[in-house]
Amino acid sequence: xxxxxxxxxxxxxxxxxxxxxxxxxxxxxxxxxxxxxxxxxxxxxxxxxxxxxxxxxxxxxxxxxxxxxxxxxxxxxxxxxxxxxxxxxxxxxxxxxxxxxxxxxxxxxxxxxxxxxxxxxxxxxxxxxxxxxxxxxxxxxxxxxxxxxxxxxxxxxxxxxxxxxxxxxxxxxxxxxxxxxxxxxxxxxxxxxxxxxxxxxxxxxxxxxxxxxxxxxxxxxxxxxxxxxxxxxxxxxxxxxxxxxxxxxxxxxxxxxxxxxxxxxxxxxxxxxxxxxxxxxxxxxxxxxxxxxxxxxxxxxxxxxxxxxxxxxxxxxxxxxxxxxxxxxxxxxxxxxxxxxxxxxxxxxxxxxxxxxxxxxxxxxxxxxxxxxxxxxxxxxxxxxxxxxxxxxxxxxxxxxxxxxxxxxxxxxxxxxxx
Numbered sequence: 488x489x490x491x492x493x494x495x496x497x498x499x500x501x502x503x504x505x506x507x508x509x510x511x512x513x514x515x516x517x518x519x520x521x522x523x524x525x526x527x528x529x530x531x532x533x534x535x536x537x538x539x540x541x542x543x544x545x546x547x548x549x550x551x552x553x554x555x556x557x558x559x560x561x562x563x564x565x566x567x568x569x570x571x572x573x574x575x576x577x578x579x580x581x582x583x584x585x586x587x588x589x590x591x592x593x594x595x596x597x598x599x600x601x602x603x604x605x606x607x608x609x610x611x612x613x614x615x616x617x618x619x620x621x622x623x624x625x626x627x628x629x630x631x632x633x634x635x636x637x638x639x640x641x642x643x644x645x646x647x648x649x650x651x652x653x654x655x656x657x658x659x660x661x662x663x664x665x666x667x668x669x670x671x672x673x674x675x676x677x678x679x680x681x682x683x684x685x686x687x688x689x690x691x692x693x694x695x696x697x698x699x700x701x702x703x704x705x706x707x708x709x710x711x712x713x714x715x716x717x718x719x720x721x722x723x724x725x726x727x728x729x730x731x732x733x734x735x736x737x738x739x740x741x742x743x744x745x746x747x748x749x750x751x752x753x754x755x756x757x758x759x760x761x762x763x764x765x766x767x768x769x770x771x772x773x774x775x776x777x778x779x780x781x782x783x784x785x786x787x788x789x790x791x792x793x794x795x796x797x798x799x800x801x802x803x804x805x806x807x808x809x810x811x812x813x814x815x816x817x818x819x820x821x822x823x824x825x826x827x828x829x830x831x832x833x834x835x836x837x838x839x840x841x842x843x844x845x846x847x848x849x850x851x852x853x854x855x856x857x858x859x860x861x862x863x864x865x866x867x868x869x870x871x872x873x874x875x876x877x878x879x880x881x882x883x884x885x886x887x888x889x890x891x892x893x894x895x896x897x898x899x900x901x902x903x904x905x906x
Contacts, residue, residue, distance in 0.1 A: 494723070494724055494799070495795045495796075495798070495799040495804065495808065495809075495812050496723050496724075496726060496791070496792045496795040496796050496799065497558070497561065497723045497724075497792075497815070498812035498813070498815035498816045499791055499792075499794070499795035499808060499811050499812040499815055500558060500723070500788055500791035500792055500795070500815065501558055501814075501815030501816075501818040502810075502811035502812055502813070502814035502815030502816075502818065502821070502861070502864075503787075503791050503811055503815075504551065504554050504555060504558065504787070504788075504791070504815075504818070505814060505815075505818060505821050505822060505825070505857060505860070506853075506854070506857045507546075507547055507550070507551040507554070507787070508551045508552075508555065508822065508825075509825045509829075509853045509856060509857050510543070510547055510850060510853045510854070510857075511543070511547045511548065511551050512603060512605060512825065512826070512829070512853075513825075513829055513833070513849050513850070513852060513853040513856075514527075514528070514543060514846060514849055514850075515604070515605055515675045515676045515678070516676055516678040516829060516830075516833040516834060516841040516849070517529055517678070517841050517844065517845075517846065517849055518678045518679030518835060518841055518842060519679075519841065519842040519843060519844070519845075520532070520845065524755070525755060528540045528543075528755070528846060529845065529846070531845070531846065532845055533845065533847065535845075535847035536845045536846045536847050537756055538847070539846040539847045539850050540755060540756070540846050541752045541753075541755065541756050542752075543846070543850075544748060544751050544752040544755055544776075545745060545748045545749055545751075545752040546748070546783075548748065548751075548776060548780075549706075549776055549777050549780035550744060550748070550780045550783045550784050550787070551784065552607050552701070552707065552780075552784070553706055553707065553710040553780050553781045553783075553784030553785070554710075554784035554785070554787050554788050555607065555611075555784075556607075556611060556614075556706075556707040556710035556711050556714065556784075557710045557711070557713055557714040557717070557784060557785055557788050558714060558788065558818075559611045559615070559711055559714060560618075560710065560711035560712060560713065560714020560715045560717075560718070561714040561715070561717055561718040561723065562714075562718075563584055563587075563588075563615055563619060563623065563711070563714070563715060563718075564623065564714070564715045564718030564719055565718050566580075566583065566584050566587070567580045567581065567584050567619075567623050568580075568718075570583055570584070577624060581619065581623060581624070583884055583885060584615075584619055584623065584884075585615075585616060585619060585620075586883070586884040586885075587615075587880060587884040588611075588612045588613075588615035588616045588619065589612060589616065590612070590880055590883050590884055591608045591609065591611055591612030591615065591880075592608075592609045592612035592613060594608050594609075594612075594823075594876075594880070595607070595608035595609025595610070595611075595612060596609055598823065598826060599690055599691060599694035600687055600690060600691055600694075601687070601830070602690075602826040602827065602829075602830040603676065603690070603826040603829075603830065604675050604676045604677065604689065604690035604691070604692075604693035604694045604697075605675060605676065605693065605694070605697060606694060606826070607697070607701060607707075609694075609698055609702075610697075610698055610701035610702040610707060611707070611711070613698075613702040614701075614702055614707055614708050614711055615711065617708075618708060618711055618712060618715070621633075622712065622715055623715065627716075627719070630712060630715060630716050630719075631716070633709075633712055634709060634712050634713055634716060637705050637708065637709030637712065638709060638781075640705050641705055641706065641709070641778040641779075641781060642778070644774055644777075644778045645747060645774070645775060645778040645779060647774075648770075648771045648772075648774035648775045648778070649771075649775060651767065651770075651771040652750060652768065652771040652772065652775065655767060655768055655771065656759065675689075675693045676689070676690055676693070676830075676834070677689030677690050677834070678833060678834040678835060678841055679834075679835050679842070680834075680835055680836060681835050681836055682836065683836040686834065686836055706777060706778075706780060706781050709781060710781055710784065710785070713785065722792075723792050726792050726793065726796040727796070730793075732789075733789040733792055733793050734789070734793065736785050736786055736788075736789040737786050737789035737790040737793055738786070739782075739786070740782040740783055740784075740785045740786025740787075740789065741782075741783055741786035741787070741790070742786075743779055743782040743783070743786075744779045744780065744782045744783020744784070744786060745783065746775075746779060747775040747776050747777075747778060747779025747780070747782075747783075748775075748776050748779065748780075748783070750772055750775060751772040751773070751775065751776050754768070754772055794808075795808060795812070809865075809868075810861050810862070810864070810865040811861060813861070813864040813865045813867070813868040814860055814861045814864035814865075816864070816868070816874070817864050817867065817873070817874030817876075817877060818874075818877075819874060819876045819877050819880060820874030820875055820876040820877055821860045821864065821874070823876050824860055825856055825857070825860065828856055829856065833852075840852075
């Protein structure tokens with residue numbers, strides 16, 4: 488059967504998402520400077536560093552991976568439906584999707600051990616295995632109930648954390664926070680270690696904790712469930728039918744997300760303190776940021792869809808949009824390529840560039856890295872070259888599926904499991 492043309496919106500959303508992710512991930516490689524203010528950020532040395540840290544806390548921290556998770560969920564449903572469109576039975580289509588989830592866990596472990604302790608592919612694979620079994624072929628009502636429960640829990644925690652923060656500020660609105668002893672600071676990614684094998688241990692320890700938080704928490708499973716629901720209703724494929732919903736999510740989600748992240752950003756730059764309740768203040772701010780990250784991530788996704796759909800109807804789409812979409816078609820390869828470049832270039836066991844950079848310089852490095860992958864993806868698009876890691880994942884997933892179900896016909900060229 489003829490191959491349906493690819494839509495611009497989902498690919499543009501993935502490509503733009505990678506910029507946010509590489510900005511967030513690159514910061515964990517910083518190992519120079521002091522950490523008297525925060526274990527997550529080195530003390531700023533310039534106004535540009537302070538501004539960069541403020542923007543990262545307000546716009547990126549625990550906001551990019553819910554966006555990624557939503558698109559993963561969307562891709563899982565589209566892969567399942569696409570398999571049946573090509574003649575597979577529901578069981579065969581499910582087997583291919585679940586094989587993909589299992590391979591994501593393998594990819595994630597290798598990625599974490601070798602390069603990036605904050606990697607999240609394995610968490611998506613674990614969540615996908617569970618949610619696909621329960622909801623991929625389930626009814627609409629079951630999905631809506633599960634989403635409502637997840638959103639309700641996040642909303643409850645946000646309200647409790649907000650009340651706690653207000654109470655703290657009323658009791659003690661001022662006072663300096665205690666300094667963080669230097670021996671308490673440890674790099675999440677082992678980037679400051681000269682011994683590569685020692686850095687592997689640090690990364691796997693960090694990854695194990697994050698895997699438990701992400702895979703068995705509320706935010707990412709709820710984001711993937713919303714992605715499954717949105718794909719079932721073809722929200723991204725048919726944005727004109729859902730324009731009101733997309734606008735509401737874009738502006739409402741980003742606004743709600745900022746409500747949860749701005750207090751933490753303001754606290755970080757010293758706008759307010761609560762010294763006797765320092766630990767409780769940090770817990771409240773963290774809870775507010777985590778529980779609203781889903782809303783802001785969904786807001787970003789809706790905004791990307793609105794921007795791309797505005798251009799998609801035109802006879803000539805701007806090159807900047809098509810170039811970002813080309814990277815989005817190779818999102819897995821782009822995500823892993825960023826780590827393949829960052830780890831040896833930035834870490835002390837490699838070239839050690841991160842030892843001389845501050846947050847503002849690291850942000851410029853991340854933007855430059857993202858732009859280089861946009862250019863590479865554009866050239867690959869012109870020459871009809873697929874992303875190498877997408878091709879590998881598709882081959883591994885479809886091979887397992889064919890073995891289990893006796894299907895000897897490979898997946899048609901040009902299709903994607905994360906479409």
